[in-house]
Amino acid sequence: MSKLMSSIDQRTQLVGENRLELLLFKLGSRHTFALNVFKVREVITVPKMNKMPGSHYHISGVTDYRGRSIPIIDLRTAIHLSANNPDYVPENVIITEYNRSVQGFLIGQIMNIVNTSWSDIQPPPSSVGKNNYLTAITRYDGDGKSELVEIIDVEKVLSEIVEYDTSISEEVLDEEIKTHLEGRKILIVDDSSTARWQIKQTLSQLGLDIIEEKNGLLALKKLQAWADEGIKVSEHLLMMFTDAEMPEMDGYRLTAEVRDDPRMTSLYIALNTSLSGSFNEAMVEKVGCDRFISKFQPDLLVEVVQDRMRALLSTSK
Known part of the structure; x- marks a missing residue:
């Protein structure tokens, strides 16, 4: 895992060159999902978590991460995958930083890191409907086969867990x-x-x-x-x-x-x-x-x- 994450640190420089790195992982289904590496701080094994009474039902708990408490979100349930998989056991947590906040996403197996071009990243098909949790899709050719990779819209996931206030402060408005x-x-x-x-x-x-x-x-x-x-x-x-x-x-x-x-x-x-x-x-x-x-x-x-x-x-x- 440390070798994998050291490569993440080295590759964030690709942003701005119309290229990106995707961290591929599983969520207990046949699908392969991805997050942009540049938004990933670290991947850790599932830590000890404490339940927080009254917290959102997609939050599995909170954990201490480098001296601060952060929420751990069950990404499988957050994107509304079927719960009918008794064999699925979360293995890892992806620590990310989005919108100036740090959180962890509970996931299954880490698959790979792939280097790709933004020109190969396509919008999700319109047929998936407005309530989908994908921001884009791409294809990954590995192990002698080509498979679809679904890039998760983390901002949508977070917006359903954290309420964003769009009000404007009186002292700001001219x-x-x-x-x-x-x-x-x-x-x-x-x-x-x-x-x-x-x-x-x-x-x-x-x-x-x-x-x-x-x-x-x-x-x-x-x-x-x-x-x-x-x-x-x-x-x-x-x-x-x-x-x-x-x-x-x-x-x-x-x-x-x-x-x-x-x-x-x-x-x-x-x-x-x-x-x-x-x-x-x-x-x-x-x-x-x-x-x-x-x-x-x-x-x-x-x-x-x-x-x-x-x-x-x-x-x-």
């Missing part, structure tokens, strides 16, 4: 600026429907018109179509919020493509991602994003939008 935001358009680009919903619920309170796309490629095509019609994109949109990691085209590549197109190069872009740390700060500068925001911070989202509006008002005087 009522004068809000009058100028009414009817302004913002583009949100994120492969997680939950993440898009969180941003939309927050910013709609400002009277903004929210446009959504679920990956960078679709967003780029929309922007290019507007530009082809003669629309000045940076005037049509107040700004764009984009996730970093998405199938078909990630947020880094999307930003680079926008900056390379003289018809939209001045579009204000904020990278809004559950990935945090100095790496993203460096990537923001490298590809030309204007801001970096770690998810999910309603007040900070509002501050960024208001700051953008103030800047536009000051330049128009």
Whole structure:
């Protein structure tokens, strides 16, 4: 296990190069599931857990992890897999960091780590319905066979366990600026429907018109179509919020493509991602994003939008 995790530490540098590493594992079914390695802190064997009265039914307990108590979530039940498997025994816990919180996911067998390209990551089929727990799918060719790998939408899982407050603090809201935001358009680009919903619920309170796309490629095509019609994109949109990691085209590549197109190069872009740390700060500068925001911070989202509006008002005087 230590050899496996040391390779995880070495490979996170692939983010931003349109490549990623996936940690493949089982949940007691024939399916193979995956999480992005960059969001994995560590994989440990199932620790001693303490039950917390009144906790969510998907939380198996809490455990001490490096001096802090963290919840351990039963990932199998959280994505509503059938409980009818008496042979399934959880073997490991994946410690992850999402949206500035640390939690563990109870899983079965660790399969492998695979290096793949974002171009090989596809959105889940529409037939799975809106209540699915997948953010993307891909294929893995190993052991002489090709199998489907289902990448779990962890933000959706967490949103059903942890209640996210989308309210805006009174001290943050600038009522004068809000009058100028009414009817302004913002583009949100994120492969997680939950993440898009969180941003939309927050910013709609400002009277903004929210446009959504679920990956960078679709967003780029929309922007290019507007530009082809003669629309000045940076005037049509107040700004764009984009996730970093998405199938078909990630947020880094999307930003680079926008900056390379003289018809939209001045579009204000904020990278809004559950990935945090100095790496993203460096990537923001490298590809030309204007801001970096770690998810999910309603007040900070509002501050960024208001700051953008103030800047536009000051330049128009």
